[in-house]
Amino acid sequence: MNQPLAMKTHTTEVIDQAKHVLLQNYKQQPIVLARGEGSYLWDTDGRRYLDLIAGIATCALGHCHPGVIEAVKKQLDTLWHVSNVFYSEPQIQLAARLTQASGLPGARAFFCNSGAEANEALIKLARRYQHVVKGNAERSEVITFVGGFHGRTLATVTATAQPKYQAGFEPLPGGFKYAPMGDLEAVKQLVGPTTAAILVEPIQGEGGVKPAPAGFLRALRELCDQHGLLLMIDEVQTGIGRTGKPFAFQHDGIVPDAFSLAKSLGNGLPIGAMVCTDEAGKALPAATHGSTFGGNLVACAAAIATWDIATSAATMAETTAKGEHLRTLALAMKARHPTRIVDVRGKGMLFGIELDTGAADVLARCRAQGLLANLAGEKTIRFAPSYLVTREQLGEGLAIFEASL
Template identity: 40%
Template sequence: MISPVLPTYARAPLHFVKGEGTWLIDETGRRFLDLGSGIAVNALGHANPELVAALTEQANKIWHLSNLYEIPQQEALAQKLVDVTFADTVFFTNSGTEACELAVKMARKYWYDKGQPDRVEILTFSGCFHGRSSAAIAASGAEKMVKGFGPMLPGFVHLPWGDHDALHAAIGDNTAAILIEPVQGEGGIRPLPDQCLQGLRKLCDEKGILLILDEVQCGVGRTGRLFAHEWAGVTPDIMMVAKGIGGGFPLGAVLATEEAASGMVVGTHGSTYGGNPLGCAVGKAVIDRISDPDFLDGVRARAGLLRQKLEGLVAAHPDIFEGVRGMGLMLGLRCKVAPADLVKAGYAAAVITVPAADNIVRLLPPLNITEDEIAEAINRLDQAATSLETA
């Protein structure tokens, strides 16, 4: 008999009833150190007082307004994002998947309005993950994403990761945009080297192609900068954002330059809940906090400490780990054992991690994790690794 909740997830038998910062507490009172953050969502931890205050204050005023009207909280968050990024304009969504849908529409509408309606192809790369909607799975093209869901939305060209010759060969008269994650998350914490992102920007400029960056997982302070592309000193034309921007409240956004967004006029896109007062009030509190230079300095310092200690963990368990990779507080342990086994062993040691492709276990702790909590995280990961060695 099917469960009341559609069984599309293989859920761990854990029942959390409360969260406090970097900690999750189950129904027995056991405290788990959360190094997953709801897959990079709880950027400021669980029940963060600043976010609770922002949500509570707004909840006592008004919850929902249709986008038929002006929404002050939405305008305030949009202005903040414009002030601290490359963008000239913002559209708010409820998720990263919805952001992908709009990014694809925006790129294609741009060329349609330029008198080039056949310019619809979007180049993507192996290992990518842009969501689970029809456009997002078509962008991925991976068999595990698309099998059984055909016919696929056309217009996506799938290229091998890191194959420059294939990239240049794929560009043609119908190429509208390149879509890429500065750091692949689901694909196994694979950072795009700065010189490659710089090369993509240069290539897009030379060919007149739009550059779309998916910073759903790697953005909002996760790498130690407000957005990961800042490390390379380049800017996109369109950027997808979600996860951390709401700190746990469902919120996403598409940021764009005025030129890239020029085709999106009245009636071309909409959302019932996107940019609602509750989400934007929380999002504004998140961005105010995380965009502070002192906060980002702290993220980089904590990331350096965690990376150093993880390298020691890998050296101490050569039969379990191969190495560490990633940026900031978006790190991956490459395993010699099945990632699922390490995740499960972590549950026994009361530490939460997240599996990914390429034998990676992801570590995505809240950005305000403390030094003491980092030490405890290493201790619990050490316990998990030891249990696998002795099993």
């Protein structure tokens, strides 16, 4: 729109070079992002964007939050990284926060670098828990849900019950069974002598922002208790206050045996975590699992600063209220476009608007008008803004979205 010609040439050159030097494994949008502050991003042409996707649910406090910058800079000046064969205080302070808030009996935390790794830890935990702690060598299967997403490693892509993520990577590792989301009877049919655990997202994020039906997580908890299975929750996208509680399973009043975190945990710095009960944690004693960079001190410092703001009572109350505000705006828009908008779903700062068709075109028009969101599934546009986004910014974003329909 208003780009100076010389700068535009620079952007084109950068994109051309990217096409030669980067693996072409992402569908990248034709902008080069250069700078961020709060809920805004600027590209190399100097254009400003309202960012209502925030790194896909990572920058919980927005871009370059001053409190996180301060904590990271302090840690950078002190100590960057030590091996996990030594203790370090930022890791322990972060673990204390996560475990205390989780409500899991005797909770313990393991740190890694991403959501896929956190889910790998869950899968390994489930197998060794059944094999070694419980002495059930035949129990190795994890039940997951159609439309879910758990990561891109071989085990987590196999846990991800969506053929499009698995195609061409065969042979996939064994040990997974898939149930339709929300179908308790189907899950019961799958449970047998080889089942070790159930792994579920409270809201299927990548699958289209689809919340688990009311009461479903509780029913899974009861099923796991009846059969001696671990209930494992993937909180990679929903955790760290995004839905208005520290962890989304807390809306259902249940306590899982273990759960995974990543995305918002470091406000954009790479860090993941697996939190489990003391009992389940017996499965992974010294030398059974690990990660060189897991619990990196700079990432932990960012995560502590993020946690303290993102899960404060004041922020979570605002996250909840702004989520309701977003729902009200989206429902009013649906009333104006009853056939174009099929559904509005989500909780807190994780929200999806499902269209009848053509979501990719709408997204491109949003971008041209200075709004960033993304696709979850084929027809759902996902919003996962910073928890500190203002009501005015949400209103502005939805107005651009409506004009783009």
